[in-house]
Amino acid sequence: MTQPTFRVDVSKEQFVFSAAHFITFAGDICERIHGHNYGVRVSVEGPLDENRYVVDFIALRDAVLLQTQALDHHVILPRHHHEIKVSQDETETTVRFRERRWVFPNEDAVILPVINTTAEEIARVIAERVREQTREQFGDALTFIEVAVDENCGQWGVCRLPWHVG
């Protein structure tokens, strides 16, 4: 007989973060900088513990909130794009794409380890960071973490990662 599987999902109004970004697509089209009110949903899967929890909602909620708050009211930039080049000095972050240039105060910019700041890539970074942040607290029994990022009222990029790293 198939065993039941269990999952906890957290999707809170507090997870909404407002951020600016731009991506490239179709090869070399580079969007104008623009903003989104991103939404986030996080799920973890695994067996039930002694409380009959997968994990405590509250602990997961608080871990996600740390990540969404770190992105709120920032410009999100890619570290690994082959043409969007990001550099920083002591005060400013400069971004170049061909002849275009944007300059931000360092405190307004968040550079993520992604190629393009798509919803899928942002979801992956949040998943990796929440997994890292909660690994000790949640232990080894979990199987997956999944993060979904909503860019625009129902346009979700989703990343599912194994709980155990390679």
Ligand SMILES: Nc1nc2c(c(=O)[nH]1)N=C([C@H](O)[C@H](O)COP(=O)(O)OP(=O)(O)OP(=O)(O)O)CN2
């Ligand atoms: N799979 C993905 N597709 C697209 C992504 C993405 O992250 N993953 N991102 C984009 C762009 O960022 C685009 O700016 C999305 O913004 P949106 O406001 O939804 O696009 P529109 O300009 O068409 O929206 P309006 O509602 O008309 O302002 C594209 N695809």
